[in-house]
Amino acid sequence: MQIDRLIQIVFLLLRHENITAKQLAEELCVSTRTIYRDINILSVAGIPITSQKGYGGGLFSHNLQSEWLEIDFSYWGSPEKERNNITALERAIINKYVITFTYFNAELSISNQIVEPLKLVFKSHAWYLVAYSKGKNDIRTYKMSRIRELQITNQLFERELPKDFSITPTYKEEYNTPIFILHFSEKIAYKVYDEFQKKYIKKLDDGTLEVTFRYQLSDWTFLYLLSFGEYLEIIEPVEARNILREKAQKILSMY
Secondary structure: OHHHHHHHHHHHHHHOOEEEHHHHHHHHOOOHHHHHHHHHHHHHOOOOEEEEOOOOOOEEEEOOOOOOOOOOOOOOOOOHHHHHHHHHHHHHHHHOEEEEEEEEOOOOOEEEEEEEEEEEEEEOOEEEEEEEEOOOOEEEEEEHHHEEEEEEEEEEOOOOOOOOOOOOOOOOHHHOOOEEEEEEOHHHHHHHHHHOOHHHEEEOOOOOEEEEEEOOOOHHHHHHHHOOHHHEEEEEOHHHHHHHHHHHHHHHHOO
16 A cells, blocks of 8 residues: 555665665565655655665665654544544553453444554554454454544553564465456556555556455455446456446445
């Protein structure tokens, strides 16, 4: 996702005095053209990045003071209570305090959670809390925007997050996660390269971008695919084509 990549570029610039466009592209698995576009976005936003021509690609450096960078976990327009909750979560993770909260899952069912907070992760335009659930006796991931009534207890814990933990599940054949073949119009190529890694994209002779990716047949998947509008066609699986058609027809019936 583009916002993830922009944040990563800033941190890479802070870590290295100088870095080339080619190095950034290799590190982030995108094209150098995408890097130049991202650098332009950061520059327009007022981030002081300097560039000069260099062997094998442009060379970038920065003039950032240590106090320049601030990471705010809250979203734009979030209420003061939401920002306070996020600040409290940071404190609970650092000091290892057990927390409680009310959680709304994707199906909007409500549950009361008692967890050991282990890590905050930003992925795909959203923040997530990784925590050990005392009720499930397992490490679970909670979307930050669905957390309500957060409370920090006085109970301490010692658990550490396993080094091999990943918020991204490894899909295996036995999970029956279908392979999607998606065709995108070249008119939206910029978004395709922002949303998908280059290794999943194949450019066809007519300019169409073919993306092969695994997705669950869930409401989230189809809401996401609908965001590409008329510029996307699902080729496979057939079941997914039918589901998307039904959803598009329901939308059309409203107008």
